[in-house]
Amino acid sequence: MRRKLPALIFLFATPAFAGPVTVPSDTIIAARQTAFLLSGSVFGAIKATVTSGGDVKGQADNAAALVEWAGLITTLFPPGTDKGHDTKALPKVWTDMPGFQKAAQNYADAAKTLLDAAKADDKKAFAAAFKQTGKACGACHKAYRAKED
Numbered sequence: 001m002r003r004k005l006p007a008l009i010f011l012f013a014t015p016a017f018a019g020p021v022t023v024p025s026d027t028i029i030a031a032r033q034t035a036f037l038l039s040g041s042v043f044g045a046i047k048a049t050v051t052s053g054g055d056v057k058g059q060a061d062n063a064a065a066l067v068e069w070a071g072l073i074t075t076l077f078p079p080g081t082d083k084g085h086d087t088k089a090l091p092k093v094w095t096d097m098p099g100f101q102k103a104a105q106n107y108a109d110a111a112k113t114l115l116d117a118a119k120a121d122d123k124k125a126f127a128a129a130f131k132q133t134g135k136a137c138g139a140c141h142k143a144y145r146a147k148e149d
């Protein structure tokens with residue numbers, strides 16, 4: 001018995017025994033709302049650059065951040081986060097998850113095109129990709145987000 005103890009301690013110190021990580025649904029909703037808000041600021045900076053004919057290469061980091069975020073969106077809509085923290089997400093997010101995933105993928109693709117144009121320092125392609133990205137935001141909001149009250 002005495003000799004088995006260290007092995008037992010090892011077992012319980014293994015992360016698998018700590019159980020799954022649980023984050024309250026309100027925190028998940030707050031996190032995604034904050035990320036959307038931040039992405040809105042990033043998108044605003046991109047828009048200002050397009051409008052002013054500014055340095056698109058300097059927007060590569062912003063575009064890369066949108067690509068990263070677009071790829072994570074659906075992970076922040078797990079079942080059980082359809083209510084709370086004044087969420088504006090419509091029930092359709094969960095009843096039509098494939099459609100929601102497609103909308104996020106369209107956004108990721110548009111943001112990737114935006115990133116490529118920024119890296120290539122191609123103003124024309126950047127402006128076109130900016131428009132596409134904006135459409136991807138709008139399309140998802142129209143289908144999956146409640147109107148502001």
Ligand code: HEC
Nearest residue numbers: 033036037040043087088089103104107136137140144145
């Ligand atoms: C795949 C769908 C989808 C895409 C694409 C998308 N959004 Fe959203 N957005 C949502 C949903 C759903 C909410 C509501 C989240 C909630 O309240 O839980 C939201 C909320 C927001 C909010 C409000 C956040 C707050 O303060 O509560 C802003 C700002 C926003 N989005 C900006 C954008 C911008 C800018 C883009 C494109 C660059 C974009 N979104 C792309 C689905 C999307």
